[in-house]
Amino acid sequence: MSSTLLFSMAAFALAASLTPGPVNIMALSAGLNHGLSRSLRHVTGASMGFTLLLVLVGLGLQSLFHHVPLAGVLLRWAGVAFLLYMAAMLVRASGQEATATPAAAPSFWHGAMMQWLNPKAWVASAAAVSAYTHDGASIAVLAVIFFTLCYASVSAWxxxxxxxxxxxxxxxxxxxxxxxxxxxxxxxxxxxxxMSTGGTAGA
Structure with a gap:
């Protein structure tokens, strides 16, 4: 695999991981309210959740939504509900004293779930798989690159x-x-x- 291709993969992964989105907003909030060390559970969950999603999309998961459009719509509505739940948690936390750390920092599973319910993650996975993967080896390389840069990017937030x-x-x-x-x-x-009311599925 050429160094040019590896650089292109890394640039794509960095752009997809570092730009604002629900996962990074929650990472920023976790750092603000709980400090960096207690936020790393969310960071790890988000990074591993996205990497698993990327691999499964590379293995053909994306085709499920073309054959069962309702699955994509239901996934998006689940994402809507989860984001509203996380927003409510933020509003509730905002009433606490600045010196009193709220008891529950975002968990590993919250981070992973946000990726699976995040259309941005599905679009990025599908685009990366379409652009860069041609065999099992390239999927593995892409997964390693994305995990590394996703972890670094979400940690930065x-x-x-x-x-x-x-x-x-x-x-x-x-x-x-x-x-x-x-x-x-x-x-x-x-x-x-x-997006859900538009009736499109999958990406």
Missing amino acids: AAMGSYLGARLTQPHHLRRLNRIMAALLVASALAMAL
């Missing part, structure tokens, strides 16, 4: 949140940021709902 959380000591600042992130999750959920 969590680290940014941790940096902000250490400097915003006033409760109203934390409340404001949490509500902004909750609003972004709601916007993502509304966009997902519009």
Whole structure:
């Protein structure tokens, strides 16, 4: 495999992983409210969840949604519900004192589930598989590249949140940021709902 192809894979993986989306918004929130170390469960879950999704799409999972369109619609509505749930958790956390860390940081399973319910992850997986995979070896290489850069990217969002959380000591600042992130999750959920009502499946 040429170095040019590897560089292209890495550039694609970095762009797909680092750009804003529900998973990165939650990583930022986790870092803000819980610090970097307690956010790494979410980071690990998101990275492993996406990598598994990528591999299964490469093995043909995407075709399920072409044969059973309802499965894609149901997946998106599940994503809508999950994003609204996470937004509600953020709003609830925003009422806490700045010095009191909320009890439950986002879990490994929350991170993984957000990837599987995130249309951005499905689109990125399908695009990467279409562009770069031609055999089992290239799927494996792509999975390793995506896991590494996804972990680094989501960690960077969590680290940014941790940096902000250490400097915003006033409760109203934390409340404001949490509500902004909750609003972004709601916007993502509304966009997902519009996709579902459009009736398209899969990607």
